[in-house]
Amino acid sequence: MKQTKTKTLCLLLAALMLLSSLTACGKDKEKDSNLIQLGDYELLYKGACIMEDSDGNDAIVLSLDFTNNSKENASYLWSVDETIMQNGTELEVATVYTDYDTFTTVIENQFEEVAPGATLEVQTAFVLNNASGEIEATFEELLGSKSGTITIDPSTLTRETGVNAGTEPTLPSTTADDALLEWWNGEWYGWWKMTDCSGSYESMEGQWWDICGVIEIDADRTGTVTLWDEDYTKDDAMVSAAVSLSDTGTGEHGTLTSEGGWFTDVALAHADWIVDPGLQELADIICIDGRYENGDDTYRYEIYLRPWGLYWDDVEEENRPYLYADWYLPLIDAGKSMPDSIGADAPAGSGNMGTTTSNPGGETSGGDGIVTEEQVQKGYVWMNEVNKNIFDATYDDIAAYFGVKGRFVKEEYSDHMKANYRYYKWISEDDESHFIYVNFKETVSGVYTVSGFNTSGFSGKEAIARYLDTVKAEAAEAN
Incomplete structure (x- = not known):
């Protein structure tokens, strides 16, 4: 009898230990499921x-502990890439204010540097599509391959309000804020460069151009960035970006973030650009770093800008814009404001600025360049995907393909490239903002071949998806 009780007690203790072990494992698993x-x-x-976000929409706000186990300071913003999905749709980033007086948002801590071994709580916010659909939040290394996903049921979440919710935002008018806007707003000049080029841009690896721009940010900290290089103008810009400005950053000038717009023919999204002047070694300089992707055509771009009128004496000559000495310096020495195109308004005797020359190598006549919208999009597909010898094609070849002469834009001699160039457009009759812009380089006397091309106003990726098979069939039939 005594032995039976002992056995029974042992079995009970074993069962309790097993249950305790299972319970503990369950808790650890639940905890680990939230650890990435x-x-x-x-x-x-x-x-x-x-x-509630700034537009009155419901937004989900996630709270996370960010731990930096690296050997250097790191911020969440520059370390983690986040994607939030609901019902198969990627959610848009939300602006959720916690203080309207200072325009502080819930994501402010994302900019803060975290020391090695330290932990910081951060928040991130996204606009909900509905209040019940399951949410999948995926977090990835910004410069790596590790990732993790958590699942959230929004119907179980509580609703909270900001610090001064229910009040109308008042525009800040502090001296610090005025100084911040004054630093960013205005005219800028510098250069930009293409690297890691592939597809139709492969031959342009390492090429660089002078660039001008205008930044206009309002008191609500939102605005635009307009940029144009030697092939564009202010009215026909290379880049038109919507941006927001935060006073949080590694330096006194805050951080500029893209919110939308266009870089040549591809759309810009939130945080494609994160521009923090405090990261630069030189004062009064910004770097816009991004990646162009359109089908197989890709490249990385770096844009360096300084305020118009600033002397670049702190930069070695080989690192200054190409037209710095011949065009920029004579203009600022003369007290001129920034022209709407690069090379324009150069003072007499300032050298060859790459401006239009008088008839370098033949006629420059063109047509109106007007074709159908379908022809414009098919033309891009043909040049980008089907014609494998596009950079051997002459102006006459391109005009023959479209069935009409291109609209002549300009002609110039590039001292930088030591060659004559001509520029033409083929334009949609339905919408003049939809066109193909083609650069031609004089390869032998009087013969101009394609040196580059880009699109404006329509998606090259969508054109390829729509017309690739048709254009291939038409090319095969023509051959």
């Missing part, structure tokens, strides 16, 4: 709530 390892960084999901 991203190489040198660690994220712990702490919870979420629903708040």
Whole structure:
């Protein structure tokens, strides 16, 4: 009898220990499901709530502990890439204010530097499509391959309000804010460069051009960036971006972030650009770093800009814009404001600025360049995907393909490239903002071949998806 009781007691203790072990494992598993390892960084999901964004929409706000296990300071913004999906649709980033007086938002801590071994709570916010659809939040290393996903049911979340919710925002008018806007707003000049080129841009690896721009940011910290290089003008810009400005950054000038717009023929999205002047070694300089992707055509671009009128004496000559000495210096020495095109308004005797020359190598006559919208889009597909010898094609070849002469834009001698160039457009009759812009380089006397091309106003990726098979069939039939 005594032995039976002992056995029974042992079995009960074993069962209790097993149950305790199972319970403990369950708790650890639940805890680990909220812990994401991203190489040198660690994220712990702490919870979420629903708040109202600046447009009155419901937004989900996630709270996370960001731990920096690397050997250098790091911020969440520059370490983690986030994608939030609901019902198969990627959610848009939300602006959720916690203080309207200072325009502080819930994401402010994302900019803060975290020391090695330290942890900082950060928040991120996205506009909800609905209040019940399951949400999948995926977090990835910005410069790595590690990732992790958490699932959230928004119907279980509580609703919270900002610090001074229910009040109308008042525009800040502090001296610091005025100084911040004054630093960013105005005319800028510099250069930009293409690297890691592939597809139809492969031959342009390492090429660089002078660039001008205008930044206009309003008191609500939103505005635009307009940029044009030697092949564009202010009215026919290379880049038109919507941006927002935060006073949080590694330096006194805050951080500029893209919110939308266009870089040549591809759309810009939130945070494609994150421009923090505090990261640059030189004063009064910004770097816009991004990647162009359109089908197989890709390249990385770096744009360096300084305020118009600033002397670049702190930069070695080989690192200054190409037209700095011949065009820029004579203009600023003469007290001139920035022209609407590069090379224009050069003072007499300032040298060869790449401006239009008188008839360098033959006639420059063209037509009106007007074709159908379908012809414009098919033309891009033909040049980009089907004609494998596009950079051997002459102006006459391109005009023959479209069935009409292109609209002549300009002609110039590039001292930088030591060659004559001509520029033409083929334009949609339905919408003049939709066109193909083709650069031709004089390869032998009087013969101009394609040296580059780009689109404006329509998506090259969508054109390829729509017309590739048709254009291939038409090319095969023509051959």
